[in-house]
Amino acid sequence: MTRPRVAVFDRSNTLQEELHRLIPGGAHTYARGSDQYPDSMAPVLARGRGSRVWDVDDNEYVEYGMGLRSVTLGHAFASVDDAVRAVITDGVxxxxxxxxxxxxxxxxxxxxxxxxxxxxxxxxxxxxxxxxxxxxxxxxxxxxxxxxxxxxxxxxxxxxxxxxxxxxxxxxxxxxxxxxxxxxxxxxxxxxxxxxxxxxxxxxxxxxxxxxxxxxxxxxxxxxxxxxxxxxxxxxxxxxxxxxxxxxxxxxxxxxxxxxxxxxxxxxxxxxxxxxxxxxxxxxxxxxxxxxxxxxxxxERVGLAAFRAVAAEYRTADPVGAMESAGRALADGVNSAARAAGLADHVRVIGRPSCLVFVTGDADCVPSQAFRTLFLQELITRGVLGQSFVTSAAHTAEDITHTVDAATAALEPYGEAIDSRSVEGLLRGRPVAPAIRRHAAPRRLREDSNDTNQQMPR
CATH class of the missing domain: 3.40.640.10 (Type I PLP-dependent aspartate aminotransferase-like (Major domain))
Known part of the structure; x- marks a missing residue:
């Protein structure tokens, strides 16, 4: 079973503050925002390969979601990147x-x-x-x-x-x-x-x-x-x-x-x-x-070259089959672990095998942002990053085993929260919030700041 790492997010947190200073929301996509992750645990990523990514603090993760579902073959897929390199030298x-x-x-x-x-x-x-x-x-x-x-x-x-x-x-x-x-x-x-x-x-x-x-x-x-x-x-x-x-x-x-x-x-x-x-x-x-x-x-030629290489891969291989195989193994593993822990009604992996999500419920089995955040927190500390369990063709049996082990370990504090009917004392910060919402609260950056409430010019 995977144990929590001594994960350090110092540089990620420093860069995230700077991102918020220069970019509204701190990200160019609301679904990528730091409010979608536990407080002070939103890794700023530096590189990726296959199903793995590394953040600026050099923490390594098995990644899910895969570029908001845009990466199906895996990060830095060789034939796609080679096709892009081949065209950019002639102008784009x-x-x-x-x-x-x-x-x-x-x-x-x-x-x-x-x-x-x-x-x-x-x-x-x-x-x-x-x-x-x-x-x-x-x-x-x-x-x-x-x-x-x-x-x-x-x-x-x-x-x-x-x-x-x-x-x-x-x-x-x-x-x-x-x-x-x-x-x-x-x-x-x-x-x-x-x-x-x-x-x-x-x-x-x-x-x-x-x-x-x-x-x-x-x-x-x-x-x-x-x-x-x-x-x-x-x-x-x-x-x-x-x-x-x-x-x-x-x-x-x-x-x-x-x-x-x-x-x-x-x-x-x-x-x-x-x-x-x-x-x-x-x-x-x-x-x-x-x-x-x-x-x-x-x-422009970069995107077109990438598409043609993707199309060629789909003609000669079976990426969808690989995604679905990994997804089925992952869903079976996590759902089995939840049943064994007596939490099958509270934590569920559902959906098409190539596009899985996890559902996290409170003590009354009602979907809960607080309990979702606790689950995310425990996965991140064990080297699993993702707001879903969306796979790519690059996810290996080793990745799935690592993820099932991480989820199994995460169910222990989750079960404690269910028993006490609260995440208090287990969750290290505020819960995540829907990406599309009317107000910055409940994840406003600085609750005591009034810099966005200044009087507008007349």
Whole structure:
């Protein structure tokens, strides 16, 4: 069984303070923020290889989450990095398309069923928003139906529907309607009211598989009501299969959006869809043109080279099978340990094997940020880093054994907290907080500081 290390976070904590001074939130992604980790235990990372990462204090971890699910092959994967090195010596960004754009488009469209054209970009928000814009142009309608799933875009039309809506006019979200995943009646109720341009959803998530007939029913409803169906494949693409969730479940959307795993951590995203729709952003249409996507960095050669190398790996190997095998072993091991400790109702590993999460409940089995933080704290002290148990193809049997041992040891203080119905005396700081929330509290940096409450100029 793994023992707590004498882990030192001195340099990480110093750098984290400086990060907060220079970068709002101390990170460029809210999910990477220090408020997502136990107080004074948010490692600042220096390097990674395979499934392992090292922080600036030279602590080593088995990492999960893998770049917010963007790394499927493992950190510093040789063939991907080699492909990037091969192109950067000849320049990466020009004033005209390169041959690499055509080759990458061919590779992508060979993988994605039902798509005739693709437009590359650099982040998922750009392509999901472009999909909405295109659907509105195609249909002449403005309504957007989105599944009650966590995240689709940083743009106003979506983020204004979340708890972090400051600065976003209500008009930006007035046409967005939510429906319940796996509940066709809740979607049909929106569509029969009219004025819906598109339906956007993740075909599946790490925690929810489509019920029999659900996706087929969504497809039929969209066709019947003249609504475009958009699959968000940011997470499912290259993690469910190289063909995305649509390749697994056999339902073809009108448009689909991609990112994350398609570059194994390198920045690349894509909007794909049927020619009759995509051409509205091109030069082969008599209709009014759509400003679909036009980005300076979208076609730069680093991301395209990385994608082509990832696609080649998926053609010749089975990364999804490797991720799922590691995930099954991990879930079985941790869940068995929880049962043995009498904590099976309090700590559970659930989800698709390639996209696992852990659920942490309090003494009443209610999901708890405080108990989640205690579990994270005990894992970190034993060399396991991650807000989930999302694996990559690089996770080895040794990694899984190490993680199961760490989780088994973490269950001891967790059980003490369950028995006492409190984490007091066991948790070393404040609990973590949701990444998207209205106020900095309960993880405001300095409770006695009023530097953000100064009177604004009139």
């Amino acid at each position: 960004n020009f004033s005209r398309p390169t041959d690499l754009e055509l080759e990458a488009a061919r590779d992508f469209l060979e993988l994605v069923p039902g798509a005739d054209m693709v437009k590359f970009a650099k982040n998922g928000s750009d392509v999901t928003t472009a999909a909405v814009r295109l659907a509105r142009a195609v249909t002449g309608r403005t309504g957007v139906a989105v599944a009650e799933q966590p995240f689709f875009s940083v743009d106003d039309w979506f983020i204004g529907t979340t708890d972090m809506a400051a600065g976003i006019p209500a008009a930006s979200t007035s046409q967005v309607r939510r429906f319940r995943y796996n509940d066709l009646s809740s979607l049909e109720e929106i569509l029969v009211a009219g004025d819906t341009a598109c339906v956007m959803l993740e075909a599946a998530t790490g925690q929810a598989e489509p019920a029999p007939g659900f996706l087929e029913g969504v497809r039929e409803l969209c066709t019947r009501h003249g609504v475009l169906l958009i699959f968000d494949e940011m997470i499912t693409g290259f993690r469910w299969s190289a063909h995305g969730a649509q390749g697994v479940y056999g339902v073809t959307p009108d448009l689909s959006t991609w990112g994350k795993g398609m570059g194994n951590g390198y920045a690349i995203a894509a909007l794909a869809g049927r020619r009759e729709f995509m051409e509205l952003g091109g030069l082969n249409t008599d209709r009014e043109r759509v400003f679909l996507l036009s980005t300076t960095q979208g076609p």
